[in-house]
Amino acid sequence: MQKILIVDDDPLIRLLLEEILTDFNAKGIQISTADNGLTALELIKREEPDIIFLDVMLPQMDGFEVCSIIKNDLSLKHLYIIMLTAKGQEIDKKKAHEYGADYYITKPFTIQDVIRKVSEVLGASSQ
C-alpha cells in the first residue's frame, strides 16, 4: 500500500493537503499527518511513506534536519521528499538541494502542482 505523509505545523495546510489528496485517499493510498519534526521522523521510520510533504519551519526539529536524517539513512534514502517553503528564497532552494530534498514547492501552491507531482511519483514507483 502506498503512503503519503504530510508534515506541517499549520493544521489548515495539513487539512488543505489532505483535501487535495482525497482522490488519492479514495484510491486506497494512506495519508497520515504530523505536526512536528520529531513525530514526523518517528512516523517516517515506522511507516516509510512513499512521499513526504515536509514543511521547513517545524517545532522541535526543522524540515531541513528531518530531511538530512532521512537522506543519510540508507534504508530511508529512497523516500521522495517534497519540501514546502513559504519563503521562496534562493537560500532555501539551495539549502533544500544540499539537504537532499527531491522536490520543492513554494507556498502558495496550486492544487494542480500537488496532484501532478504526486501522480508522477506514485505512478513511477508503482510501476
Next chain:
Amino acid sequence: MSKLFKRTLIIMIVLFAIIAMTTAVSTGWNLYNDLIAEYKSKGSAIARSIASSSVETLLNREPSTVQAMIDQFTEILGVSYVFVVDNQGEIISHTFVPMIPREIIQIKNSTLDTSRDVSIEGKGEFIDISFPIVEGTVGVVHVGMDKGIIFSQLRAGMFRQLSLLTIIFIISVVFAYMFVNKISQPLNKLTDYSRKLASHDFTATVDIKSQDEIGMLAETMKSMAMDLSEVFERYELALKDAIVELQDTLAYLTAVIDNMADGLLVTDTDGIINHVNPALSLMFHMREADMIGKNCRDIFGIELFELVEKSRKHPDEAFTTGIKLAGGKFGQAVATGIHKDSLEAEDVHEKGIGSVILIRDITAEKEIDQMKTDFISTVSHELRTPLTSVLGFTEIIEKRLEENIFPLLKPMDQGVIATIKRIRNNIKIILSEGERLTALINDVLDISKLEAGKVEWKMERIQVQDLIEHARFATSSLFEQKKLEFRQYMEPGLPEIIGDRGRLIQVLINLFSNAVKFTEQGHILCQATKSDNEVVVSIADTGFGIMEGDLSSVFEKFKQAGDTLTDKPRGTGLGLPICRQIIEYHGGKIWAESQPEKGSIFSFSLPVLSALPPTKGKAGFLHYEESEIQL
C-alpha cells in the same frame, strides 16, 4: 686698501716709470754730452797751454824738462795721460807707467782730428785731444781725458735725479692715497649703507654731508631708503593681515574637518596617508600618528587601496566600498580623486595629487536595513501561509463545485444557471486576486532584497539572443491569449555580456508581459543592437502608450502607468522598479519612451564583456557559477 686706490697706484707706477725712464734717458744723454764737451774743452785748454809752454824745451831737446812739466798736468782732475810727439813722430815724453800702450802708438801721429776716442786695454775709455805745437812743426801734444770719470759723474747725477723722482713719487702716492681715500671713503660708506638696505635694515643711516655728486647720491639713497621702508612696512602689514586671514581660514577648515562626524582620509597618489581626522581615528581605534605617512593598504587593507587606485585612474567618478570598522561596526567608504584645475597638465593622471576618502559609520543603517529585510521576509512568510489556505481551499471549492455540485443542479433553471455563472466568476476573482497578492508578496520580497544587496548573483557569459528566446517562450501563452504578433530584430554579431541569466530573463519577461498587457492590437517588436560598448535591447509595443507626466515615474515603486487609465490592467507596481534594480546592478541603464495612443518603447543597455566596469557601490557577489539548482 680700496680697489680704487689700488688701481690709481698701478696707473701711477706705470706713469712714473715712463716719466722716470724718459727723463733719465734725456737727462743722462744731455749730461753725457755736456761732460764730454766740458772735458774736451778742458783737455784742449790743457793741451794748448802745454803746447805754448813747451815750444822752447822741445826745440832744445830737453825731454826731461818736458817730462817734468807734463807730469804736473796729470794732477788735474780728469786728465789721465799726456804725451808729446816731436816732428819726427817720436814720443819724446809721456806719463804712461810703466810703458806706452799699444793703442797710443797707433794714434800718436794722427793730427787731423783734434779729439778722438781711445780705448786702452786694462785702463778704460779715454778722449784723446791733440794740439799741434807751433802749427805742428815742432810736434803735437796729446792729452787723454778719462771717460771713466765722466761715467761715474753721469751715474751720480742719474742717481740723484732718480732719488729725487722716487721721493716725489712716494710723496705723490701718499697724496694720492689721501685723495683717493677721500673719495672712496664716502663710497665705502654708501656701499655699506646700501648693503644694509638690501638686507632690509632701514634703521641704518649714512653720514655724508658733502655737496658733491657723492653727497647727492647719499641724499638720494636716503630718501629712497625711506620710501622703501614705507613700502616694506605697508607690505609687511598686508602680509601679516593675509597670514592671519589664511591662518583663520586654515583653522576654520581644520575645525570643520576635525568636527566632521564622518571619517576623513587623505592619501597621495601612491596611497600614502597624508591626513586623517579625529572621527577616523575613533572609527578604527587608531592613533593619528600611527597612520600618517603609512600606506593605506597596510593599515586599511586591499579594498581601500583599490578604491584609491580607482579614484586615481578615474578622477571624475566617486567609488564606494564597504569597510569593517573597529568594534564590529561597518563603514562605507567613498573615494574621489583630488586633482588640480590646471590647464597645463593635459593628462588627468598628471593632475591627480591624491585621493580623499570619506568613511561613514553605516552600522545603524545596516542594522535597520537588516531589520527591514527580516521584517519583510517574516511578513511575507506570515502572509503566504494564510494565502495558501485561501487559494488552496478556493481551488478545492471550485473543484468540488465543478465536479460534485454543479452537475447535480437542474440545467433548465435560468436562475440556477445565472447563479452558477456568478459563483464561477466570483471564485475566479478570488483566485486571480490571490495570485496577484502572491505576486505582490514575491515582488516586495524581491525588491527589498535587491535594495538591501542581499541577492546572490550568478554571473556568467550570456548571449542576448538566448535571453530573448527564453523570455519569449515563457510569455508565449500571453501573446496567444491576446493574439499579438511578436517580431524581433537581432543585429548580426552581437557580443556576449556578463550577467545573471535568470534575473535578466526576469527583466525581459516583465517587459514582454507589460507590453502585452498594455497592447490590444498590433505587434510587439523586440530589437537587440550594439552601440559603443553596450548591447541595447528595446521592446516596442503598439499599445496605449504612457502619458508624458507618468513616463518619468514608471520605474518608481507602486507607480503604475495604469493609474491614470480607467480600465487599468492590474499589476504589483513593482515590476519595473525590480527591472531597474537588476539592470543597474549589471552596470546598465533602463529607460522608457512613449507616445500616447501609439505605443511605448522600453529599452535597457548592458555593457559588453570587454567594457565591463568593476562593480561598484552595491555589495554584490560577482562570481561565475555555472551550476543551477535542479530539484
